[in-house]
Amino acid sequence: xxxxxxxxxxxxxxxxxxxxxxxxxxxxxxxxxxxxxxxxxxxxxxxxxxxxxxxxxxxxxxxxxxxxxxxxxxxxxxxxxxxxxxxxxxxxxxxxxxxxxxxxxxxxxxxxxxxxxxxxxxxxxxxxxxxxxxxxxxxxxxxxxxxxxxxxxxxxxxxxxxxxxxxxxxxxxxxxxxxxxxxxxxxxxxxxxxxxxxxxxxxxxxxxxxxxxxxxxxxxxxxxxxxxxxxxxxxxxxxxxxxxxxxxxxxxxxxxxxxxxxxxxxxxxxxxxxxxxxxxxxxxxxxxxxxxxxxxxxxxxxxxxxxxxxxxxxxxxxxxxxxxxxxxxxxx
Amino acid sequence: xxxxxxxxxxxxxxxxxxxxxxxxxxxxxxxxxxxxxxxxxxxxxxxxxxxxxxxxxxxxxxxxxxxxxxxxxxxxxxxxxxxxxxxxxxxxxxxxxxxxxxxxxxxxxxxxxxxxxxxxxxxxxxxxxxxxxxxxxxxxxxxxxxxxxxxxxxxxxxxxxxxxxxxxxxxxxxxxxxxxxxxxxxxxxxxxxxxxxxxxxxxxxxxxxxxxxxxxxxxxxxxxxxxxxxxxxxxxxxxxxxxxxxxxxxxxxxxxxxxxxxxxxxxxxxxxxxxxxxxxxxxxxxxxxxxxxxxxxxxxxxxxxxxxxxxxxxxxxxxxxxxxxxxxxxxx
Numbered sequence: 001x002x003x004x005x006x007x008x009x010x011x012x013x014x015x016x017x018x019x020x021x022x023x024x025x026x027x028x029x030x031x032x033x034x035x036x037x038x039x040x041x042x043x044x045x046x047x048x049x050x051x052x053x054x055x056x057x058x059x060x061x062x063x064x065x066x067x068x069x070x071x072x073x074x075x076x077x078x079x080x081x082x083x084x085x086x087x088x089x090x091x092x093x094x095x096x097x098x099x100x101x102x103x104x105x106x107x108x109x110x111x112x113x114x115x116x117x118x119x120x121x122x123x124x125x126x127x128x129x130x131x132x133x134x135x136x137x138x139x140x141x142x143x144x145x146x147x148x149x150x151x152x153x154x155x156x157x158x159x160x161x162x163x164x165x166x167x168x169x170x171x172x173x174x175x176x177x178x179x180x181x182x183x184x185x186x187x188x189x190x191x192x193x194x195x196x197x198x199x200x201x202x203x204x205x206x207x208x209x210x211x212x213x214x215x216x217x218x219x220x221x222x223x224x225x226x227x228x229x230x231x232x233x234x235x236x237x238x239x240x241x242x243x244x245x246x247x248x249x250x251x252x253x254x255x256x257x258x259x260x261x262x263x264x265x266x267x268x269x270x271x272x273x274x275x276x277x278x279x280x281x282x283x284x285x286x287x288x289x290x291x292x293x294x295x296x297x298x299x300x301x302x303x304x305x306x307x308x309x310x311x312x313x314x315x316x317x318x319x320x321x322x323x324x325x326x327x328x329x330x331x332x
Numbered sequence: 333x334x335x336x337x338x339x340x341x342x343x344x345x346x347x348x349x350x351x352x353x354x355x356x357x358x359x360x361x362x363x364x365x366x367x368x369x370x371x372x373x374x375x376x377x378x379x380x381x382x383x384x385x386x387x388x389x390x391x392x393x394x395x396x397x398x399x400x401x402x403x404x405x406x407x408x409x410x411x412x413x414x415x416x417x418x419x420x421x422x423x424x425x426x427x428x429x430x431x432x433x434x435x436x437x438x439x440x441x442x443x444x445x446x447x448x449x450x451x452x453x454x455x456x457x458x459x460x461x462x463x464x465x466x467x468x469x470x471x472x473x474x475x476x477x478x479x480x481x482x483x484x485x486x487x488x489x490x491x492x493x494x495x496x497x498x499x500x501x502x503x504x505x506x507x508x509x510x511x512x513x514x515x516x517x518x519x520x521x522x523x524x525x526x527x528x529x530x531x532x533x534x535x536x537x538x539x540x541x542x543x544x545x546x547x548x549x550x551x552x553x554x555x556x557x558x559x560x561x562x563x564x565x566x567x568x569x570x571x572x573x574x575x576x577x578x579x580x581x582x583x584x585x586x587x588x589x590x591x592x593x594x595x596x597x598x599x600x601x602x603x604x605x606x607x608x609x610x611x612x613x614x615x616x617x618x619x620x621x622x623x624x625x626x627x628x629x630x631x632x633x634x635x636x637x638x639x640x641x642x643x644x645x646x647x648x649x650x651x652x653x654x655x656x657x658x659x660x661x662x663x664x
Binding site: 011012013014015021022023025026027029030086087088089090092093094095096097145147148149152153154155156164166168169172173174175177271272273274275292294298299300301302303304305306307308309311 | 343344345346347353354355357358359361362418419420421422424425426427428429477479480481484485486487488496498500501504505506507509603604605606607624626630631632633634635636637638639640641643
C-alpha cells in the first residue's frame with residue numbers, strides 16, 4: 001500500500017471473531033509472496049448501460065431521485081433503482097423466491113461512491129433505506145441483503161458505481177449466526193454484544209474514527225487486508241430506521257473511509273456489506289445494524305474453501321493506524 | 333464453456349447441501365451478464381522458483397522422489413516437498429502454531445496436474461499421503477488441510493503446478509460442521525452419511541463417473557460452476573489410509589476429470605480441496621474422506637460475504653452431463 005509499509009509480525013496469529021465462530025490467520029509473511037494479481041474491468045467509456053441516456057438498457061425504474069417533471073426511465077435522475085436484468089432470485093420463482101434490485105448511484109460514469117459529492121452519497125444511502133423499508137413493509141420476504149461490489153476481483157461485472165439488494169425468503173445462515181450470538185450474549189448479560197464490542201474497540205488500537213453518530217474500527221479478526229466496520233452509536237436492529245441526520249453523517253464517514261482507502265490503493269477493489277436485522281425482527285430484539293468495508297487484495301483459495309478460515313496479510317491494528325494516519329483531523 | 337451451452341432454468345433454484353447447513357442459489361441467468369473477467373498470471377517462462385535447477389530458491393526439502401544417488405536440494409527429482417517460504421502458520425508460533433508445506437509436482441514448468449503422465453500424478457498423490465501420514469504420526473497437531481490453487485483467480489501466486497498442506501492445531505469450523513453432521517446421521521441411522529450420499533448420487537442425474545475404486549458426481553448444492561466431488565467406494569475417514577491400488581486409480585480419475593474440464597475451458601482456474609478426518613479421529617468414527625474440484629469462473633462478492641450463500645450459474649445436473657458427455661468411455 002503506497003505510503004504504508006506493513007510491519008512484519010514476529011509470528012502469524014490465529015484469531016477468532018468475538019461474536020461468531022469465524023477464524024482468521026493474520027500472517028504478514030503472506031504479503032511478501034512473489035506475485036500479486038491485478039486484473040481490471042475493461043474500460044466502459046464507449047458503452048455503459050448505467051450511464052444517463054441509456055435508460056432503455058435497464059428494466060423500468062422502481063425508484064428514482066430525479067428532477068421534477070422528468071419522465072420515468074429517461075434522463076434527469078441522480079439515483080435510479082431498477083430490477084436486476086440477471087436476477088439471482090425472482091418473485092415468480094417457486095424455489096428461489098425473492099427480488100434482486102440494482103442501485104445506479106450516479107448518472108455520470110464514476111467507478112466509486114468516494115468520487116461523488118457528499119450530498120449525492122447521502123441520496124444513495126437514502127435509496128438503500130427506502131428499498132429496505134419497502135420490502136420490510138411488503139411482508140412477503142424475510143431478509144434483504146444490501147451490498148456493493150467494486151472492481152472485478154470483488155465480483156463486479158460492470159464498472160459504473162452501483163449497489164445491489166437481494167431480498168430472500170429466509171434468513172441466511174451467516175446472518176442467523178450473528179443473531180444467535182447476539183441473543184445468547186443478551187441472555188447472559190442483558191446487553192447488546194455489538195454495543196459492548198463498539199465500546200471496547202473505541203479504546204483499542206483498532207479504533208479508526210468517530211463521527212457524530214458512528215464509530216469505525218478495524219475488527220480484531222479481520223478477514224481482509226484493510227477491513228473496516230462502521231457501527232451506529234444508537235442501538236437499532238434495522239438500518240431502515242436510520243434518521244436523516246444519521247444517514248447524512250454515515251454518508252460522510254463512509255465516503256471519507258473510502259477516500260482514505262483510495263488515497264493509498266489506486267482504484268481499490270472492495271465489497272461493502274450491510275448487516276441489518278431480518279424484516280420481522282422487533283426493535284427490542286438484540287441486534288445492531290452495521291456496515292462492513294471489505295477490500296479485496298487477495299483471492300479466497302483452496303485453504304479457505306476447505307476450512308472456512310481466512311488468511312489476512314495485514315494486522316488490523318496496522319490497518320487502523322493507516323486509516324487514522326494523517327487523516328485523523330478529517331475523519332474525526 | 334466451449335462445446336457446451338448452459339440450458340436456462342425456468343426459475344432460479346435455492347438448494348441446501350444435504351450434509352451441512354450451506355445454501356446455494358442456482359441461477360442460469362447470472363451467466364448471461366455482460367462482462368466476465370479473465371485475469372491471468374504473468375508468464376514465468378523466464379524465472380520460476382519451482383523449476384528443476386532452482387532448488388536454491390526454496391527451503392530445504394522435507395520429502396523428494398528423486399533419482400537414486402542424486403543429492404537433496406539439487407536436480408534429479410520428480411516430486412519435491414518443501415516448507416512454504418511465506419507460511420500462514422509456523423511450528424514456532426505461539427498462536428498460529430502449525431506447519432505450511434508446498435508440494436512441487438513436476439520438475440518442468442507445467443501449469444496443471446492434468447498435463448503430467450498418469451504415473452507422475454500417482455507419485456504426486458503418494459507425496460500427499462506421506463506428508464499427511466507424517467503429521468498424523470507426529471501427534472502435535474490436529475488437522476491437515478491439503479489443497480491446490482491453480483490460476484490467479486483461484487488464489488495461486490505461482491503458475492508452476494503445486495499443492496499445499498497447512499497443518500493446524502485445531503479442527504477448522506467447516507470440517508467440524510461435516511464431522512458433526514456425519515455423527516448425527518450415524519446416531520440416527522447407524523450408517524455413514526457420505527456412503528448414503530454416494531449411493532444415491534450414483535443413481536441421480538448428477539452422476540459423473542465410476543472408476544474401479546471411486547465415484548464422481550456433481551454435488552446437488554454445487555457452490556461453483558462445473559464443481560465435481562470424488563469419493564472412495566471403500567469407507568475410510570483418513571485419506572492417508574489409501575491403498576496403492578486406490579491411489580493410482582484416484583490419480584487416473586482426477587487427471588481425466590481435470591482434462592475433461594480443460595478440454596472445454598482452456599487453462600481452467602480451480603481449487604482442489606481434500607476433505608479428510610482430523611488426525612486423532614479413529615477409523616471407526618463416522619467420516620468418509622473425499623476430494624472436491626472447485627472450478628473458479630466467478631468471484632465471491634458482497635452477497636456471498638454477507639450471507640454465506642453462493643450463487644452458481646451452472647446447474648450441477650448440466651455440469652454432470654458435460655463431464656459424462658462424449659468422454660463417457662474414457663471416464664467410466
